[in-house]
């Protein structure tokens with residue numbers, strides 16, 4: 191499949207409109223349930239075969255395991271992929287603790303060395319701050335990132351989960367090439383002001399979670415129960431979950447009319463949302479990825495988009 195590439199902002203890099211995230215592949219069972227390393231590697235390689243070139247990871251995903259698998263899977267094909275990873279979330283000190291945030295100069299430089307080693311590369315294409323760190327001045331963080339850029343260890347600088355005020359402050363100290371916010375049919379807040387802000391400044395947008403952790407595949411019902419990360423996710427709880435299921439059922443009729451699966455409709459909506467450069471989804475096995483990749487290479491009509499928007503507004507998510 192020939193996949194048309196899009197410029198990643200001002201970086202000079204070009205990416206497919208759909209990319210693969212490797213969070214679940216980290217294999218931390220309480221987070222994402224069971225994953226199999228061989229399937230994960232096959233999925234990454236299948237993505238390259240399908241013409242996708244953006245791969246996203248982070249040291250916190252399986253405490254390095256996701257990066258290791260990604261490095262292994264792209265060996266020999268490094269030049270055909272864009273490798274994105276992150277810094278700023280440190281391993282928890284005890285079971286159940288949220289990862290402490292740290293974007294200090296020394297911590298970023300040390301984290302970067304670890305990521306380069308695990309990814310088996312001498313240059314990270316896109317290096318992103320995972321979450322803002324309120325304890326570290328953004329000037330110090332940017333100093334670390336621009337130092338790494340000058341050293342040739344990273345090519346482009348990205349921020350994830352930052353507000354546009356925080357992006358504006360960071361931009362005073364160096365180039366911000368890319369933002370990674372959440373965006374799916376069920377989580378559209380970033381589309382209100384954040385994505386337009388980036389669009390106006392030619393900052394690339396890599397939208398994460400276009401399937402809302404699988405909810406938008408249409409495979410769940412009221413009787414579904416969750417033991418992984420979804421067990422505490424508000425989208426999967428109580429009335430909101432039931433409303434989401436009703437919304438998905440209505441969206442499914444549009445997917446069926448277009449001859450697509452629900453996943454493909456959700457992927458298409460996110461990847462072609464105005465201002466989005468690339469949508470990164472998760473897939474645990476090649477069959478999921480193959481289905482999802484059918485979400486690009488075609489366009490929703492304006493009428494379809496309007497009908498979808500009306501359903502989403504009525505769904506109130």
Ligand SMILES: NC(=O)c1ccc[n+]([C@@H]2O[C@H](COP(=O)([O-])OP(=O)(O)OC[C@H]3O[C@@H](n4cnc5c(N)ncnc54)[C@H](OP(=O)(O)O)[C@@H]3O)[C@@H](O)[C@H]2O)c1
Pocket residue numbers: 210211212213214222223246247320350351370398399400401402403404405407409453470471472473474477478479481482
């Ligand atoms: N920067 C951040 O803070 C941040 C946060 C979240 C994610 N991300 C990035 O975005 C990536 C994607 O996030 P995500 O994994 O939450 O996204 P997602 O694409 O919304 O959900 C992926 C999950 O949905 C299920 N799925 C996918 N395709 C399917 C199919 N065709 N049929 C049935 N089930 C299917 C799989 O889980 P099951 O098989 O278990 O149902 C899969 O792991 C991450 O890997 C990460 O790189 C970044």
